[in-house]
Amino acid sequence: MKLLVCIIDNVYADEVEIQLKKQGYRMTELASSGGFWRKGNTTFLFGVEEKDIEQLQEALKSACLDLEKRKQRKSKQAHRYTSFLLNVKDAAPFMTIGK
Template identity: 65%
Template sequence: MKLMICIMENYYANEVEKQLKYKGFRMTELASTGGFLRKGSTTFLFGVEEKDIEELRKSLQDACLHVEKQKGRKRSVANRYTSFIIPASPALVPLLQT
């Protein structure tokens, strides 16, 4: 089990949440502010199996591209999102499966 932390501008957050929930990914969403990606960011926490990481990355990219097709790309944004993958402790696995 891995924990993916994904930080993105609020511009993308609603569509990402909607599309990934539809695809069956479970997540926790946190409104975040600070110096990392400045104001107006959303942080998603995903519990994901190793075999599903690439599918999650592809789904994130597709959702962001969908937003850009609908609304257009914001000029001030250099990246759509930043993500980190962290190994989850084996002690957490039973908690996540309940």
């Protein structure tokens, strides 16, 4: 099991949530700002099996591109989102803080 942490520009957040839920992905959504991209963004947490990682990453990319195509606009930034892939066993120490 892997944990995909995806920090995405708020412009794409609603579309990502809608499309990925339709595809059966379960996620946790965290509102976040500052620091990383210094503007409004949303952080999604996905629990995913290793065999499904590539499919999830393609779904994220597709949701962003679909929004741009529908609104007929191109991204003004180099990246639509940034993601980090962690082994769940490596993330476990963070989940036990405060217990």
